[in-house]
Amino acid sequence: MDTKKYVIKQISVFSENRPGRLASVAKALGEEKVNILAFSIAEASGFGVIRALVDQPEKAHKKLSSLGYNVAFTDVIAVQMKDKPGGLYEIAKVLGDAGINIEYSYAYSGKKAAVLILRVDQVDEAIEKISESGATLLEHTVFH
Amino acid sequence: MQYWDPRIEATPKEDLQKMQYRLLKSLVCRLYSFSPFYHDRMKKQKVHPDDIRELSDVHKLPFMFKKDLRDSYPNKIFTATPEELVRYHVSSGTTGKPTVVGYTQNDVDNWSTSVARGLSSMGLGRGDVIQVSYGYGLFTGGLGLHYGAERIGATVLPTSVGNTERQIELMQDLDVTAIACTPSYLLHIGEVAEKMGVNIKKDTLLRTGILGAEPWTENMRTRIENWLGIKAYDIYGTSELSGPMFTECAEQNGFHVWSDLALVEVIDPKTEEPLEAGEKGELTITMLQKEALPMIRYRIGDISSISEEVCPCGRTSPRINRIQGRVDDMLIIRGINVFPSQVEYTLMTIPEVGQHFQIVVERTGALDDMLVRVELTKESFSDKITDLMKIRQMVEHRLRNALNVAVNVELVEPGSLPRFEGKSKKVIDKRSL
16 A cells, blocks of 8 residues: 555754744744644643644754754644544554554644544555545645 | 860960971871872972971962862872771762762761860850751761760760751650751751641750851851741851851850861962952862861862951860852752763753753752752654653752752753853842842
8 A cells, every 4th residue: 555645844943942932933934935734732741742634844953953943844734623522532442453653643623524634653554544545635736 | 164175175366376287297297298289289399398487387288179189089198008998988979970988987987076076165065955957978977976976975866967857756765955057957857746746846955056058147056046046056067177167156156166176267268379368269178187078178068257366265276257159159958969970961861851951949948849840852852741750850869969969851852941141140040048
């Protein structure tokens, strides 16, 4: 199975945990006409990591790096969930049964269905197992 | 007024100075003959033992700096044989290498005598129970006070630092009358005691505090004395001199520097010229009887002045007035000396963070908290929070090992810390004493 088309490039930005940092990142992306499709913030003591799916990841990376930010690409996958009780369970069970660990995850309610963004320890295996289960994976072209 | 050693403590000044001259002369002759380090130093300065003809000729002798001790790590300038050493103490140096101080039996004895005279001058003696809450170990505070207190026949309760509630219980149960610790730790003990429902003033026999190893002020003294119902005395020293050595007497007006053990000068740190009594400058000390690691005109780096007047207590020795600051950027965190250069040196060995840093020192409650802010390098940025937390913990661990004091680390964005030209202001000290 060609798993590549399902691998999505997420942009991750290291940020200090203080007022104005998110605004600064968002402003830079706005100026570059980069659209943010999904996004989350993970926080630890004193710092955080901003994670986002954007329509032009390379452009976003270049811009934020030029402003001095620590930026990295991370491979994630996106799965369509049923927007009803038990929707998340179906996906999480597939991965759990297969022994694939979810490192982190976030979700958004899309136009057609709810979408779960997953960062897992075994990307290819996760894509295969989710496909086999009948759930719908979103291709990276949906985002960029 | 009780003297521990009236022969020294109450001797007329002129006699003390004659004695000091004899001790200095014999020290210089000994070192010139037997220590390659001092021999070279004196040659370089073009001074010969024959040039030392009176006490003020000490000004002709070369200075010693902390750097000399670091460069001679671990024991290159010791003047005792390994068999003659009975102890080592180790303090962290200004950069990677620590400073090792060796002691002969006479060195330990003189140190204990010095502390014994100080404790006696506060009115302590047999029947007193002295709780030593300075750290025991490589740090000189614990053992220094311990031996001095035993010397005067007091009972020692060697609690060391930490486990504060237990310290307070023992203080009550064993009728402790005096405590030796840092002033900030005593404030902490006071706070913890209040939380436990213990009123130190009423519920304990504590009447004396021997407080040092960090700078404090007259305001703090007043606060401690009124709050805890004790007399609070300052004690002074560094590991290079042996450890805590000189204390205030009951007059609470300057550290008595015993003339048979030490010759104290105050110099202008820029011109290196000696200053008069009462003038403020850098303290410079010559240890007149140290055997294992002699100190001639050692530049301690502390700023103060000396008083030559005979103390109302009757003691004739010169006194060092309260320490007013440092000539360098040394910080004292929970009684431990910390140089920003040590932080820099340690960070240079950690590729995950840059070399720029900022130290923020605060006093939370009574205790010092040190935060080091470091920049995460681009290469080590991971999207996973757990990886970043691991880096932070690793840096904390490495700094703690290097500095011997707990450090909090904050990871910040690259390029976000201020860059300074020339002498950088990398320390933000928010403590108000």
